[in-house]
Amino acid sequence: MAYDKFTVLRSSAVPMPIENVDTDQIIPARFLKATKREGFGDNLFRDWRYNSDNTPKQDFVLNNPIYSGKILVAGKNFGSGSSREHAAWAIYDYGFRCVVSSFFADIFKNNSLNIGILPVTVSPEFLDKIYTAIEKDPKTELEVNLPEQTITILATGEQESFDINGYKKHNMLNGFDDIDFLQDIKDGIKTFADTSLY
Amino acid sequence: MSNAPKALFDKVWDAHVVRKIEDGPDVLFIDRHFIHEVTSPVAFLGLENRGLNVLFPERTFATADHNTPTINQHLPVQDPLSANQLKALEQNSAKWGISHWGLGHQKNGIVHVVGPENGITLPGMTIVCGDSHTSTHGAFGAIAFGIGTSEVEMVLSSQCIMQPKAKKMRINVNGQLNKGVTPKDVILYIISQISASGATGYFVEYAGDVFRNMTMEGRMTVCNMSIEMGARGGMIAPDETTFAFIKGREKAPKGEAWEKALAYWKTLKTDEGVVFDLEYSYNAADIEPMITYGTNPGMGIGITKKIPTSSEVKDGKASYEKSLNYMGFHEGEEMIGKKVDYVFIGSCTNGRIEDFRAFASIVKGRKKADGVTAWIVPGSHVVEAQIREEGIYDILTEAGFQLRQPGCSACLAMNDDKIPAGKYAVSTSNRNFEGRQGPGARTLLASPLVAAAAAVTGKVTDPRELI
Numbered sequence: 246m247a248y249d250k251f252t253v254l255r256s257s258a259v260p261m262p263i264e265n266v267d268t269d270q271i272i273p274a275r276f277l278k279a280t281k282r283e284g285f286g287d288n289l290f291r292d293w294r295y296n297s298d299n300t301p302k303q304d305f306v307l308n309n310p311i312y313s314g315k316i317l318v319a320g321k322n323f324g325s326g327s328s329r330e331h332a333a334w335a336i337y338d339y340g341f342r343c344v345v346s347s348f349f350a351d352i353f354k355n356n357s358l359n360i361g362i363l364p365v366t367v368s369p370e371f372l373d374k375i376y377t378a379i380e381k382d383p384k385t386e387l388e389v390n391l392p393e394q395t396i397t398i399l400a401t402g403e404q405e406s407f408d409i410n411g412y413k414k415h416n417m418l419n420g421f422d423d424i425d426f427l428q429d430i431k432d433g434i435k436t437f438a439d440t441s442l443y
Numbered sequence: 444m445s446n447a448p449k450a451l452f453d454k455v456w457d458a459h460v461v462r463k464i465e466d467g468p469d470v471l472f473i474d475r476h477f478i479h480e481v482t483s484p485v486a487f488l489g490l491e492n493r494g495l496n497v498l499f500p501e502r503t504f505a506t507a508d509h510n511t512p513t514i515n516q517h518l519p520v521q522d523p524l525s526a527n528q529l530k531a532l533e534q535n536s537a538k539w540g541i542s543h544w545g546l547g548h549q550k551n552g553i554v555h556v557v558g559p560e561n562g563i564t565l566p567g568m569t570i571v572c573g574d575s576h577t578s579t580h581g582a583f584g585a586i587a588f589g590i591g592t593s594e595v596e597m598v599l600s601s602q603c604i605m606q607p608k609a610k611k612m613r614i615n616v617n618g619q620l621n622k623g624v625t626p627k628d629v630i631l632y633i634i635s636q637i638s639a640s641g642a643t644g645y646f647v648e649y650a651g652d653v654f655r656n657m658t659m660e661g662r663m664t665v666c667n668m669s670i671e672m673g674a675r676g677g678m679i680a681p682d683e684t685t686f687a688f689i690k691g692r693e694k695a696p697k698g699e700a701w702e703k704a705l706a707y708w709k710t711l712k713t714d715e716g717v718v719f720d721l722e723y724s725y726n727a728a729d730i731e732p733m734i735t736y737g738t739n740p741g742m743g744i745g746i747t748k749k750i751p752t753s754s755e756v757k758d759g760k761a762s763y764e765k766s767l768n769y770m771g772f773h774e775g776e777e778m779i780g781k782k783v784d785y786v787f788i789g790s791c792t793n794g795r796i797e798d799f800r801a802f803a804s805i806v807k808g809r810k811k812a813d814g815v816t817a818w819i820v821p822g823s824h825v826v827e828a829q830i831r832e833e834g835i836y837d838i839l840t841e842a843g844f845q846l847r848q849p850g851c852s853a854c855l856a857m858n859d860d861k862i863p864a865g866k867y868a869v870s871t872s873n874r875n876f877e878g879r880q881g882p883g884a885r886t887l888l889a890s891p892l893v894a895a896a897a898a899v900t901g902k903v904t905d906p907r908e909l910i
Contacts, residue, residue, distance in 0.1 A: 327589075328574055
């Protein structure tokens with residue numbers, strides 16, 4: 246499924262200064278039973294967001310109306326654990342297009358890039374600066390500029406650059422995905438397969 | 444060809460690169476692809492939406508495991524959503540001509556148990572599955588790792604994925620393991636040293652006599668949990684133990700093909716002089732039976748140790764306190780003696796015959812503790828049959844335990860095997876995340892021996908006292 250192009254995103258952000266947020270928190274396994282990619286946002290952070298009687302937990306950040314936006318800012322080792330792409334789908338379906346953290350788990354990062362969520366890795370110091378800015382003004386905006394590979398706290402002008410490989414960057418700027426690419430080189434793959442030992 | 448020394452990981456990876464993309468990932472050819480009911484339906488839907496075909500159906504193998512019930516498997520699956528996923532797997536497999544071992548099939552079981560069991564997993568292969576514990580297959584000297592559903596679609600449609608090559612880490616453990624210390628303790632110890640994110644961005648090779656002396660079951664337990672320290676995967680160079688395990692299995696090469704394969708497999712080891720990006724070494728003697736006290740697999744300690752204080756850990760204080768709060772534990776407390784409500788033995792980590800032998804070795808002649816609910820879940824029908832043949836079933840039954848049917852079960856609690864909120868479970872599975880085994884469930888990860896000791900005493904107990 247090719248996705249929306251990502252160029253420059255300006256948005257307020259939702260802070261979640263918790264470390265090691267694993268994919269079972271992002272979407273618990275019992276909500277993985279769909280056969281279509283629909284409605285996963287409703288169960289994003291399900292057990293942190295809702296009580297067992299399905300009433301919202303007031304102290305959870307997604308239930309706090311002062312925070313909103315298309316950017317999620319989270320603690321280090323975000324997305325650890327399972328390979329479930331449902332975690333990235335839930336984040337996307339909820340409305341986030343970018344996750345900022347000082348460290349991402351590997352598979353989650355891959356999954357995000359594959360569906361059009363931009364994972365932005367910043368230094369721990371810059372992450373703290375973002376939290377401070379949001380604390381000061383929950384509506385403060387961040388600018389994530391993919392062509393320039395920069396993230397800026399607009400209120401203070403503080404900026405950091407981030408890494409992304411050229412291939413993935415090109416894909417995200419154009420809304421292409423790996424499946425498109427692989428279809429284009431299928432003949433080469435078939436030739437390779439002919440020499441396979443297994 | 445350069446004569447520079449090469450690591451096992453490089454040998455296998457480089458042999459599968461179809462194309463290198465400048466400032467981008469490698470296009471990696473995948474030899475074997477496992478699929479299950481949870482992470483494949485959307486991939487098949489994607490194929491349909493794009494009008495694509497499955498390129499090499501004979502390279503993909505389907506088994507139902509994640510949300511299957513572990514009792515009364517002959518009856519229709521009650522949960523309509525689970526039943527729907529199982530049906531989708533069956534229909535998609537039939538449509539594309541993919542081998543399918545569904546619920547009730549004699550070869551059915553957990554994907555990472557049945558792959559090796561049937562000789563599908565072989566040294567030198569690239570193996571992927573929409574499941575992070577695919578790292579298990581690295582025990583055979585394969586490059587094996589978990590992928591997302593978009594990548595499942597890639598493999599179905601092109602037999603390739605696109606990933607940058609990981610950095611290389613080697614973890615050496617040498618010496619003699621102490622009494623009561625199992626492969627599970629070795630890997631929990633390593634993760635406790637490296638942390639739940641310490642190997643992120645790396646592919647790990649496990650080396651040293653501890654792994655050389657391990658059975659294939661033990662090596663699978665170790666490689667299985669590579670992902671729990673963030674590693675892309677983990678692998679162990681194949682040796683005589685590996686070859687003996689594979690020989691004669693249904694899908695293993697036979698005759699001349701076997702000889703040819705064997706000659707190649709013997710080259711699959713890290714050459715002298717290879718420098719790894721990161722290397723750790725540990726002494727086997729320092730490892731004791733392990734148990735976790737927190738909400739990620741890095742939060743483990745020797746069973747006789749005390750829960751660390753927040754000043755002793757690397758994670759932030761707030762996250763650490765949140766974790767202990769969830770568990771209902773306090774800094775500085777002992778783990779020994781803590782009440783246990785549930786015991787789960789099974790999963791792709793510890794659901795093989797050797798694990799049930801270990802469990803039975805402690806249970807034999809004892810009784811299940813009152814107040815403990817135990818779920819004993821074999822990794823496959825083959826394991827279940829072995830449990831019966833070897834008399835383990837009788838030992839379990841006499842001690843008051845019930846044997847269930849194969850599946851992922853309480854490891855991720857997608858089926859009815861959920862630990863109730865607030866209850867403590869000693870579990871031989873791989874993750875102690877909040878709510879992993881059911882909303883509010885509190886998981887203590889441990890070996891089959893520690894699980895058995897808890898099952899017969901009703902509390903966290905040092906298994907060495909019962910051996």
